[in-house]
Amino acid sequence: MAAIAATVVTALILYSLDHDYSPHANPKAHRWSTVTISTSDLPFTPEAPSVDAVYAVSNLSCMKPRMVSGALPMPQKTIAIPVVKLSDSSYAAKLPLDPYADENYDGLGDCHWDFASATFNMKHGPRHLRATISNKAVESNGSETRYFTSWQFNSSPTDLPQTGISNPQVLHPRDGESLHAVTLTAKEATDERDSK
Template sequence: MRRHRSWMAWIRNRFQLPAILVALQQAQAGIHVHIPWRLPSHVPSGYRRAGAPPPEPPKGSDMRRHLTWICLSLLLPLSACSSSSSEKTVPDFKQNPNPKQVYQLTLTIANAPGPFASVEGFMQFDVGTPECLPPPRENGGHLWPTPTETIPFVWTRVSDTQYTGVVYIDGMIDEDYYGRGMCRWKLMQARAALKATGAKRETRFVPNIYPEKLIAQQAESTYLLREDYPRYSEAASEEPVSYGLTDRSKMAHLRDDELFTITLTPKAATP
């Protein structure tokens, strides 16, 4: 046991772990540091008797235990950096109270196996300028996550098979949220979420449309399975979701009477 403690002390000195840990803690505080990775060419005499050879390294499980201790000693300050970054305050992202790029969406259901009592709408916006986000060193060495905002909108019932809603391209305010330049938001998609009655275990059908189709005022049809309504009998999830497909050719093995469609048709509107 004494030999192992002596070997452990020698390892810590050889790799200069105390200095490395101090340097990492200083780096966490934002102080420019130099980490002493250069290894000494000899074993300091303070860790062995004068004239005696260096202690034999531990073997087997002892060696694995010592190496594990070394790795943990190095990683703990890094995990502290990560946890501290996760505690940073999220900026107060602002919705645009007066959007100008407005579109009316018409949702049309065809060949569905039944009615939909629950119809919701959402717009997803992401920051499209990563250069405005904090650098990785402020997030434990990882890229800063892309800010995302979801804005709900209302579908107005026209009939059992048709609804209308209003969406907009400029739903968020561009601003210097992190002090690193202008963050510019981009609409990623507008989508609907339909359920037969709104019950928890029912399938949620989620068709969507991308901003390119909005701007071009082109309709987007999504093909969905009728057998998923109101819930697929063999669904394993408590909250099943069906996104369907917009390419009918990828469902060529299915007959038309096995599918139903939800079509989103955009039209430019006045703000």
């Protein structure tokens, strides 16, 4: 038992040492995007609106395989973004696109931290709902629409967040249910004036 315990402890130590990919702030950060969220198609006013932006290393070849599993790490970081309420059915959030500096963690070249996605979170009573805009849409100053059914708002389990779907045809609304959309639109912002 002592040998097994020692092995487990050693593995946990190696595991923890193998996961230090904490990024540092990019002193030359200059790329921003303002995402506007339209909820006018929803039959309610969202409660507790918030936005989370996710960043990930895009070139995994810069990392060594993990010492325990042999798999490549896939580090991500999430930043809570302030939300501005424009109206009862419109919100905006200014996203930094390059908040983290590229770093050489394992001696295999710089790891590049890129914006991956942003998620608009909201509540309707006890239910949590979320709609996501992709890196592709943000980088191209595009928009994406996420669809929900009225069942997700009113009758879905309350222990799991309900996620809007890009293709409404896969939702298969039941009799008496309706579809509702949340649209997220990105626009490049280079300074504070562009985020208005």
